[in-house]
Structure formats: structure tokens, C-alpha cells
Amino acid sequence: MGKKNATIFYVIIFLVAAIGLGMSCALQRNTLVEWWKPAALCLVPGCLLGVALGRVFVLKSPSGSQPANYLAGVAVAFSLTLGGFYSLNFYKSRPDTAAVVEAVVAKKYTEERTRGGGGRRHHGTREKYTAYCVRIEVDGGWKKDFDVKAGEYVKIRTGRKFNLDVEEGLFGFPVIKDMKLPLNKSKK
Numbered sequence: 350m351g352k353k354n355a356t357i358f359y360v361i362i363f364l365v366a367a368i369g370l371g372m373s374c375a376l377q378r379n380t381l382v383e384w385w386k387p388a389a390l391c392l393v394p395g396c397l398l399g400v401a402l403g404r405v406f407v408l409k410s411p412s413g414s415q416p417a418n419y420l421a422g423v424a425v426a427f428s429l430t431l432g433g434f435y436s437l438n439f440y441k442s443r444p445d446t447a448a449v450v451e452a453v454v455a456k457k458y459t460e461e462r463t464r465g466g467g468g469r470r471h472h473g474t475r476e477k478y479t480a481y482c483v484r485i486e487v488d489g490g491w492k493k494d495f496d497v498k499a500g501e502y503v504k505i506r507t508g509r510k511f512n513l514d515v516e517e518g519l520f521g522f523p524v525i526k527d528m529k530l531p532l533n534k535s536k537k
Contacts, residue, residue: 358409366425369432376435381491381515381523387434390520395430399423438518442526446517454509454531455492456484457502483530487513489523497530504532 377384403422407415465476481502484494497505514527 366428369428372432373435379525391430395427399426438520441519442516450513452485452487455486
């Protein structure tokens with residue numbers, strides 16, 4: 350395989366892995382489970398698929414470095430397995446198990462975060478910003494943190510109760526189908 354074709358192959362594989370990780374990060378927000386449990390469940394199948402994918406990488410790689418190709422195969426397969434796990438759990442949830450669960454706003458807090466900084470050849474300034482966060486607690490003992498907009502953060506009060514529409518996912522992990530945070534009405 351030529352160098353140009355190998356580069357295109359690796360870019361496509363990297364994009365597919367990024368999509369898998371992006372799906373898992375986005376859907377983890379609406380799944381009532383700690384992140385490490387699905388990651389642990391997906392580790393074994395990801396490693397097994399990664400070894401097989403690593404063999405393909407060895408054939409396609411111009412360098413032929415086996416350890417690097419096997420590690421790349423495991424990383425790609427794990428991200429795809431994790432993304433598939435969260436997607437199937439969320440989108441194939443069972444509507445017959447739909448329930449309304451009471452939740453409470455346990456805490457409001459802000460975090461100072463950093464973004465920016467440029468890339469390989471561009472060294473921009475890193476910009477600090479404030480993230481507005483809310484922690485909710487559900488009846489079953491689950492705690493979940495969410496980022497909210499500044500306008501919503503001002504209207505949310507701790508201790509307020511509200512309802513979550515929850516369904517059981519395909520793999521048994523509950524998923525939040527609808528959540529409306531309790532916002533105070535602005536007085537005019």
C-alpha cells in the first residue's frame with residue numbers, strides 16, 4: 350500500500366474512532382450509570398476485536414510496527430464498542446418500562462475551565478471561562494452532574510423536585526428520555 354493510501358486509511362480509522370468516542374460521551378450524559386461500568390464491559394470485546402483489527406493495521410502500515418498497530422487497533426475497537434454499547438442501550442430502550450422518577454436539584458456550582466491554545470504550529474492564548482453546573486439526585490441513589498446555560502443556572506434553586514422520564518435500556522442501564530429542570534419564573 351502506498352504512503353498516500355495508508356495516510357487516508359489511518360485518517361478514516363481515526364475519524365471512525367472519534368465518532369465512537371463522541372457518541373459514548375454524548376449518550377453517557379443521559380444514562381444513569383457510572384462511566385467505568387460500561388467501559389469495563391466493553392474492554393474485553395474491544396481488546397479481542399482490537400487484536401483482529403491490529404492485524405489489518407500491520408498489513409496496511411508502511412512501517413509494519415506490530416506493537417503500535419495492535420495498540421491502535423485496540424484503541425479503535427474499544428471506542429467503537431463503547432459507542433455502540435451506549436447507542437444500543439439508549440436508542441433500543443424499552444418503552445414498556447417507561448416510568449416517571451422524582452429527582453431533586455442537590456447542588457449548584459461553577460467551575461473555571463480552560464479552552465483554546467492552538468494546535469501544532471499555532472500557539473494561541475488559553476482562554477478561561479466559567480461553566481455552570483447542576484447536580485441532580487434520583488430516588489435510586491443516582492447522582493448526575495449536568496452543564497447548564499447561564500440563564501438557566503440563575504433560575505434553578507437547590508432542593509427543588511422535578512420529574513424525569515426514564516426507560517430501561519437494552520442492556521439494563523436506565524436512560525433519561527426527557528428532563529426539564531425546574532426553572533423559577535422571572536418576575537416582571
